[in-house]
Amino acid sequence: MSTPTSASPPAKRQKASSGQRTGHRSAYRADPTRQGLPQKKHYRQRAHANPFSDHQLVYPPCPQEMDWSKHFTSTSIEEEEEEEEEEEKRVELADIGCGFGGLIISLPKVLPGVRMLGMEIRTQVTEYVDERIRALRKLEGGEMYGDVGVIRANAMKFLPNFFEKAQLRRVFLCFPDPHFKARKHKARIVSPTLASEYAYVLAPAGIVYTITDVEDLHHWMAKHFDEHPLFERLTGEEVDADVCVAVMRTDTEEGKKVERNGGKKFVACWRRAADPEWVE
Amino acid sequence: MKDAGEVGEVGEGSGSNGNNNGVSKIISAQAGKYIVTVTNEDKTVRVFEAGGLGELSSRTMPKRPCALALTDCDNTLLVADKFGDVYSLPLLPEATPAATPPTTTPKDSEAKRHRTEIAHDLLFTHKLLLGHVSMLTDLASITTTTPEGQKRKYVITADRDEHIRVSRYPQSWVIEGFCLGHGAFVSKVLVPEWAPLEVLSGGGDTWLGRWRWADGKCLQKVEVGGVLEEIVGKRVVGGRESSGAGGGAAEGEGAEGESKDKEEVVKPAVVGIWQVPQRKIIIVAFERIPALLLFTSSPPPDQSLTHHTTIPLPGNPLDLTVDPSTNSFWISLASASSSGEGECPLLQHITLTPNGQWENTTGGDKPAQAAIGQVSGVRYAGDAKVLNDGLLYTTGLLRKGFGKDREE
């Protein structure tokens, strides 16, 4: 939904009761041709959720109290009893505003074994991604999705509730909502003050990836990360050499839509610098 | 720096002509040489000379300021606002125009930092230091010294979404950590003078937090639910939501909650945490609960807090200011009856005696008598509900689930 108009055939925003939706969903579960995979159209929701409101969100008071066991299935589809006492793997990659989940579904191919989390504020969209991951885990070769998870969260407010300082190696901000009006710029997922929060959850040398088809938003994000003392821009060669960049260009739902419409994609990435020396 | 309280609000806003530009914050700076105020309606920070009260500067902020602090030896003002941002301003704009640029910043980060500011077209020197995507509720500034004698400064910010954040200063884009664990909003933080590596916190939970801010470790959860229950005679339930899980009905009505079929419960909301450094005493007040809770701190290294005594009050506490030289404090009150009517002295003066007791010294204190004489004439001309829910008791409103923020 990089622009409200470019949104795909606007699945008329029916105020269907959740009961109705559930009906559709159980139908696809029964449909053998879908192999248990959910259909996007049953999970439509209005385009924007206000990142400033309370939303009855569920989040842990602190990262140590987060129970990840519902979100990941370490190694295989059926829980293997043996691998119990192993130290829990930590999330290392976050896709912020993951939408319908295309990126985290594709990334395991290039980052096998890396535990990754999609964060999405819209309930129905999150449910869709969750169903999708669960269904994929059951298919042949689905083991790799054991380390892919999704959570409903307002990442602009609660990132430090989920992740400890320097926990993440990669943070993705793909086709963020553009919030064109200047009055709404504070709702953008990148701002000077939020850049400090991304720096907090990123380990030194960790990378933040951005992509958008809105040139204005690209310049906005570039300005704020370029100007932030804890981020260094990756060079063109570094960007091209990163295995995640190609996936980010082609595999998110928004990326595909932009591709279909022949739009341009602006990519920029930054490396988390080490904390500087103190000044008095 | 000493918090001089918020006593002004009722009086200032009382004009029947609808002028509600109440003074919402007052602090004194540089050992009482300057007074800094925030006024609500015009979002303006004013600095006065304490002697003659001449106005030295008047700076209008982009959003309504909700907390003030000082750093750089009281030369810099920190202003937190309702939109989640913290700005720094030189206390005296003329005297320190360059706002002390650090000299040892590594490669171009200083230049970068200046460019990082969001343009608000403010016509005075200012910096956007940091921001939360939340409503800020309180702010504290800390200066420590390393064993090598270097100064290390930090800013602690608290928000409505349960966060207590520790940032460096002036490199405020480095978030050092968080003190996390509150289940409801945090409304106040305080760094005790005798325990500068700790921060105390309070808000909508039935406990106060004691944290080691350097690494965010929770040192103690000081339970207050039982003490509060004794005072109000009802069940006291903390937490994030204004109703629901706790089965509460009393929100927004505090101790005088409307009764529904459900059991009436009281949702606590800390309105203030203050210290009496010489006695190592912490004073805590809760919204619409007519008492003060006093806690003592055990000797180092433990320094844990213990509830020591409860001082009953003839009305609901609004704000308090400590006179450290006499170990006494003034407390401003509002009538505990829901109509706002009734006989309630608006100021009390309480002295802590050497044997660990307290004494109501309002009668014997000349300045207190004079001040009471002044303020007792002030009456709020408007609607009692507006006065109560809009002006006097705003902390409980930080709790989630007050209609306006529901999704879809």
Ligand SMILES: C[S@@+](CC[C@H](N)C(=O)[O-])C[C@H]1O[C@@H](n2cnc3c(N)ncnc32)[C@H](O)[C@@H]1O
């Ligand atoms: C335009 S979509 C892009 C989705 C996906 N990244 C893609 O490229 O296909 C932006 C998504 O960010 C989500 N979002 C916006 N603000 C958010 C926040 N504060 N926390 C989590 N998700 C958010 C929106 O709900 C929306 O699904």
